[in-house]
Amino acid sequence: MRLLAAFHAAANPNAIPAPHIEYRAILPMLIVFGVACVGVLVEAFVPRVHRAVTQTVLALAGLVAALVAVVANTGLPRRLVVQSAVAADGPTLFIQGTILALSIGALLLIADRSIGADSDFVAQAADLPGTEQERASVRAGLRQTEVFPLAMFAVAGMMLFPAANDLVLAFVALEVLSLPLYLLAGMARRRRLLSQEAAVKYFLLGAFSSAFFVYGLALVYGYAKSVEYGDIATSLTSSDRGDSLVIVGLALIGISLLFKLSGVPFHWWTPDVYQGAPTPITAFMAAGTKVAAFGALLRVFFVAFGGLAWDWRPVVWGVAIATMVVGAILGVTQTDVKRLLAYSSIAHAGFILTAFAATTRASESSVLFYLVAYGFMNIGAFAIVMLVRDADGEANHLSRWVGLGRRSPLMAGIFALFLLAMAGLPPTSGLWAKVAVFQAAYQGGAGPLVIVGVLASAVTAYYYLRIIVLMFSQEPAVEGPTVVMPGALSAAAIALGVAVTIVLGVVPQTVLDLADKAVPFLR
């Protein structure tokens, strides 16, 4: 190999030497990228009638294979690979495993076509829902199957984002994960205008925030003369440039990351997009994007800018408090269940930020644990939202949920379980997740944040419990929505969410240990 490279160099002195690539370490991402590309080919070559099945099987198999590859890679030494562009360390594997497991759950929801005529995705852009024209399209086998390769590209981007050890690669990953999501958000079959509006908003604001990332990247490069995290870290003590360059740079990069994880005041898109996007996509991005963005946030700020922690920590305090308060208080008056879950996700981002603000080893592992717990309860909750329907599709307004517990005690009970988990009550994963992050925050000296966090969770508990009261203690409306029985795929996703939520609530130690073993980030 080396001989070959030398030969090349001798033959052409101006040639760029071929990068050395550790294929095994990046195999999980390669699998997902590969499956995404094959999915595009399937769209082109496989006959329409077979496409949905082919895509579903292909995507699920790819995710499972990637998950197996992640597990198989746990024994490898922690190191930087692909010429220091990717970090193959514990957090990478933990986060990628989490994203893959969550994506399997989300993909099951996306693939389930048993609900309604053609699920939540529009088959032909010109068809109105419920019309004869649409039924004709469905009969003709016109089904929306591009969602699969798009989702797979997003998954691959999500996996690369927290693994990237290089700002340019991180930016590429950010775009790879974002662009498919913009598209996916606009594909709702019903309430199409809302969905398209959401997609456009998400795209515009996302592009806006990406611009900040690139600008920040340029400033940091100007300061450190490198985009690699390790080099940036060393330059903090050695660079001869003015400090404001790197301070503004890290601020702009941080802003872009905060946008992705719905930190206040960059959270504006969250309720609108969560509400407008097709519900399976909302589940997918609520869980997956948050995990990926927090992974990247930890890596960038702990590895590259760890030396400046004293400078950025106060600002993170402020953002954490604002995020918790806004998520908690605005959730109180929401009347749409998806918007409510959006504000809940903002509040949860705030809770996780408290641990991040502590900047200790425990904060790394507690964030990882929180992400697992939160991701699964989220997938499960949105899966239930998909099931509550009336003639016009999903009945998302909370007034329609009155008395649901009388009509369908099992599904309402499961939803109540997820709400309890979000409120952080035993016997669910939410309790230990909150305990872990607040403990890490307290030990890291962020006591005031913990106080705000506990008060904010009390406020959030109000709106979670209100839904439970709504569902169980009132008589159902006469013409209320029905809870359709989930198909096998959705049922599997719900079961996955329930299982993880309860297992992590009763025996959390295994996963806590796993998260503890995964950290610290490779510096």
Added chain:
Amino acid sequence: MLTTHAASGVFSVTWLIIAIPLASAAVLILGGRRTDRWGHLLGVAAPLASFVLGLVEFATLVGKPEVERSIDNHVFGWTIVEGFHADIGLQVDALSISFVLLITGVGSLIHIYSIGYMAHDPKRRLFFGYFNLFVAAMLLLVLGDNYLALYIGWEGVGLASYLLIGFWSYKPSAATAAKKAFVVNRVGDFGLSVAIMVMFATFGTFSFTGVFSAVHGADPATLNAIGLLLLLGACGKSAQVPLQSWLLDAMEGPTPVSALIHAATMVTAGVYLVARSAPIFDLAPTAQLAVTVVGAVTLLFGAIIGCAKDDIKKALAASTMSQIGYMILAVGLGPAGYAFGIAHLLTHGFFKAGLFLGAGSVMHATKDEVDMRRFGGLAKPMPLTFATFGLAYLAIIGFPGLSGWFTKDAIIDAAYHKGGTSGFVLGSAALIGAGITAFYMSRVVFMTFLGRPRWEADVHPHESPKVMTWPMILLAVGSIGAGYVLMLGGRFANFLAPVVGHSEEPSVQPASTAGLVTLAAMVVGVGIAALMYLRRPVPAVAPAGSFATVAARRDLYGDAFNESVFMRPGQYLTRLLVFFDNRVVDGAVNGIAAFFGGFSGRLRYVQTGFVRSYALSMLGGVAILVAALLMVRG
């Protein structure tokens, strides 16, 4: 300290003893009506299977050398979070296997009896489901190798007891009785749970071996506190003064329930708890003294109440309370009394179950009549019931040679042997109690089976079916022989010694002074009863009676005491708190809620839906963040 041995052979399936009735309970409770036809058969088979398994384990255990007679069977380790770990295991030793045999043996007989007794009840299958649940919980209580498992079983039997007392919940009296039993038991359970928490805080473990090996270095004050809290738990479950009030009302449940749960097994759990915690009580003299006092007071208390009750089941319940008082007194005496207390518990299990089944048989024959003033002369139409009831009666009053004589006299003897004033007082209380026992039990027999018939014209007493009489006969055999088998040559004391320590004195001496005086007290008691209830006709309506009779009829004002000391002040307190809650707490809470609601309502207008204003807000946020960072940088 006693070491335990890992389980092997038949002991590795100890969990099946519990799992079989539990599984059966699950099938019967969850299975619904489709199990109605064969449900009772499954319900009987489950405790029988456990009994056979227990018998095999017992035989294997006896075959082992004494030091190896404690087998620990680890079931699973439960790590909730780091630093809070509980190993759940089962422990088979002399004490627990004795209970297993009592619970499953007597339990099986009562299950069989219930087939006949509950034959006409539409919910018979559910009854067996609850009964199996009780058996499973009680077995967990005695087999657990740690206080946590014991507590789970403890709560489980409490639940089963609640469900079964209120089994005929359409009767308001039954529903109230069930609730009363539940509430009073909560007080005791609270004591037990606090005791377990103190243990965990002090010793860092729940396991019997762990706690008992650590007690020697512990602070005596802590041990006394744990002992007193355990006693509180025992008082609740075993209906001892001051938590005795629920047991008489609990007779609202079906009679087999009274026989199994409220006579033979569950109510003796307190005795088990104290005996099992012997290493703690041996080092906590204050708590131990409190145990003996509670026992002595209750044995008199129950006996006096028993004298005035006209309801046959309530008379028997008062007797149960009194007999458990004897057991509690015995286990409070320390190593001298443990074996006798447990032995009395076992013999009592036979004869009291026999008495209750006899009472059930009488009720079955007289259209569920319970008032003894409407019985009389039942010996003739129901000879088998009379014979078995009579043998159990002779056993409980301590007729020489029958089981009660062996075990009760041993307790009176041991109390006198304690020495000092306290020994004399306790021994005398027990002795007087024996005399009263003879009186009130004779009263029950005379009023029910002898004298002139006083039943209503449309009642035609008849002997019960075989499925009911056979268990009674077998229990009568136990009432005759159990004491002889257990006590002769100190056999049972030696068997139990590895668990509770060796008793210092030899087994009972039939010709001791105390024994003779006890015999005399018994004869006097029977004699007085004969004068009052055989020589004179029994009036159909209870006479007004003296002050003492009225007091005894009202359970010695136990309920009145609870009502005036706890209930009414409690109600005032509740009213005060409700007022406080409405005005102050709700005011604050509603105020805060209104504040957040209003705040939220205004704040949401910021979320305009216009992407341009979102972008502007973001830009503002960027400016603030960058400025803040630069300012922090200084």
